[in-house]
Amino acid sequence: MLNIKSKRTSTGFDIFFRGKRYPLSYEKGHWGKIPEDLKETLQRNLTLLSTIHLPLLFREEKISYDMGFPIFETFIYQNMVYNIPKFTGQKTTEAIKNFMNIEFEYQNYDFEIPQCSFTPENKVIIPFSFSKEQILSLALCNEIGIDATLVNIEDSKLNIQGDFFKQGFSIEHIENKTGLLKNDLGFGLGYKNMESCLLLSTYLINKNAKLILHDNKQENNNINFDDEGFICYPSFDKSNQSLLQHDSMIKILTDNKCGVSSFVGPLSDIGIVKVLKHRYPNLAKFAQLKNDKDKFRILSKTNEGDYRRDEHLLSFYLDYKNGEKGGLINEFKKKFLKEAVDREDELIKSYLSIRSADSIPKDMKKEVLSIFKEAL
Known part of the structure; x- marks a missing residue:
């Protein structure tokens, strides 16, 4: 049996597992302004979210918590189930059977809605x-x-790029060492948006904000199936289905005052890059990718079946048409140019069109979509 303990601190809370401490800490003064019932709710749910994968990792059948029942257990549990086909490295049927047989023990089932x-x-x-x-x-x-507050959630301070601050921006920070409970097999990787949803609920209150803006985009809904027929998401945590769940969580935590949305939901990766480069070049430079062949799956030996292959095919083709030069372009021309030319119309329709805009708030939808249409 695994034992998990958590303890409130003046800046957040600590999780204890097998003699090690994993702190989660907000900047000074932030946590103290949060209502006690919300602190308790966040501590319980974030503790479960950070450790739910551990019984699978250590092949244990029971995990015991020194806390009460977390109200979002069902969402957290479902998120874990949908991540199993992608991350576990073992047969999905076996992993799901093992996960379903795990017993989760809490001190009590009492809870309060914040x-x-x-x-x-x-x-x-x-x-x-x-x-x-x-x-x-x-x-x-x-x-x-719209006034935006930027918050970095990492286990170490973010390496701020270039002259970002000179453009008038600032970034607040949450030190999150609970991320060290993840592992190389990826059991604990598929919950970043749910985690940030919970963590940033405190900023909604302290900043009097109404929305958390997540990065759910078009590709995250492109499901496929593993060898046993189980649904696989590129990232269930960033799918439209999860976005609705995260929105419900925030509505519960804020008495229906706030929510979770995504401006980039209608766009593909290529669409996002095109809007950035054509409309916001001064900010686009901060999101540049390294010229690394391993980042472009179409040029790797394992590109077949990768959901990003066709999008990378179009990306290289557009760069080629725009006169880009270099070794990667030369390799693309040799291997894939004919395919890209033959499929040009199909690829553009798939990756440079605006899809469902349900993720954008109704009162902002018209302005955001107008910008997308102009840029694309």
Whole structure:
């Protein structure tokens, strides 16, 4: 049996597992402003979220917590089940059977729904680590006049790029050592958006904000099936289905005052890059990818069946048409140019069109979609 303990601190809480401490700490002064019932709810649910994979990893049949029942256990459990086909490295049927047989023990099943008294304003919170999706979300907020707070959630301080601060931005930080409970097989990797949803609920209150903006994009809904016929998501945690769950979680935590949305939901990776480069070049430079062959799966030996292959095919083709030069372009021309030419119309329709905009808030949808249409 595994034993998990957690203890509240002045800046957050610590998780204890097998004699080691894994702290989660907000910046000074932030945690103290949060209502006690919300602190308790976050501690319970984040502790479960950070450790739910451990019985599978250590092949144990029971895990015991020194805390009460976490109200979002069902969402956390489902998220773990959908991640099993992608991450475990073993047969899905065997892994799911092992997971279903795990006993989760809590001290009690008493809980309170947090009560929050604040009035949200036209402000958003963006979990921020310089991804292109996050930078585009920030750029859109600037253009349509929405105040955005950027929060980095990592186990170490973010290495701030270049002259980012000179453009008038600031980044707040949550030190999250619970991430060290993850492992190389990836059991604990598929919950970043759910984790940030819970962690950033405190910023909604302290900043009087109304939304958390996540990076759910078009490709995250492109399901396929593993060898045993189980559904595989590129990232279930970043799918539209999860976005709805995360929105429900925040509504519960904030008495229906706030929610979770995604500006980039209608776009593919290529669409995001194109909007950034053409509309926001001063910010696009912070999201540049290294010129690394391993990042482009179409040029790797294992590209067949990869859900990113066709998108990378179009990306190289567009760079080729724009006159880009270099070794990677030469390799693309030799191996894939004919295929790209033959499939040009199909690829453009698939990856440079605007898909469902349900992830964008209704009161912002018209402005955001207008920007996308102009840029694409």
